[in-house]
Amino acid sequence: MAMKQLPSDPVVATWVCLVRASTSVMAAVEADGKAAGFPPLEWYDVLWDLERAGSGVRPFEMEGRLLLAQYNLSRVIDRMCRAGYVEKRPCEIDGRGQVLFITEEGKALRRRMWPIYSAAMQRHIGARLEPGEAEVLSNLLAKLVHWREETEEGSCGA
């Protein structure tokens, strides 16, 4: 009795295509943003997470939503604070913690980034799929996400 099932070829093919598709699409979108003089995509995610929240956000909350390790998030936030897009204040309720806020400059940056990145998504994803395929694809990809299951939805920032 075979306890360890070997991956069937379709599973291996899915792995290969997942790695190749994400690598090439992410590189292409990132390159479009960089060509327009914008900071990394990651910064958009942080800005949007803060702006959507409306109030202050604790770093450890963002950690789960953005799939970033704590020490890594700490460094990203530090750079964004120094650049003036994020403000960090000590947490009044929990003395160990910090609370993050987006600045006006941060809101303006996110607003300028969105058209570039959304056009890039359209060019590198939308234009390559037939009508209806995007829904099928996103539903299947969603089944592969695990990490932490506490993810909430929210649209995109348009």
Add this chain to the structure above:
Amino acid sequence: MAMKQLPSDPVVATWVCLVRASTSVMAAVEADGKAAGFPPLEWYDVLWDLERAGSGVRPFEMEGRLLLAQYNLSRVIDRMCRAGYVEKRPCEIDGRGQVLFITEEGKALRRRMWPIYSAAMQRHIGARLEPGEAEVLSNLLAKLVHWREETEEGSCGA
């Protein structure tokens, strides 16, 4: 007349799911390999590319297949040579070039890595999809791969 079509919500959702799925699945598979004491996944791809070729491979050929920048590939190869898994020889036909070969140690390493990584694929991809979904998913993902179109197929190394 709208020349620049904004991405529809399904396209944005696909982008979000693609990033999250690839991040979490790749991290999970990489973590399984690391827990077993193996080098990064990237090394498997290089070893398999060399072993599949049967003869020597020029770095610039691998560059396109592995979606790696030239300078990056150069450093990966250098580490693998120092570790004894790859051998580099000057190219007799083109004086600028190098030719890469997998060593016996490299073949042995790849053979040991495959069961771990294939089990990881099964756990993090195969087990999360219904029968038939892997084929649909890999076909849709394949439509998103661009970078360089010179990709040949070859199975997986089982």
Add this chain to the structure above:
DNA sequence: TAAGATTGAGCCGTCAATCTTT
């Protein structure tokens, strides 16, 4: 002039250790 490949400098990610507070 361009292609194949490498390298120095600097930035970024990662690990483990650390600090503070709970």
Add this chain to the structure above:
DNA sequence: AAAGATTGACGGCTCAATCTTA
């Protein structure tokens, strides 16, 4: 003892410059 967060040290990635040969 554990959670939130940061940091020093180290290694990998990236850019641009460089070297050699085509």
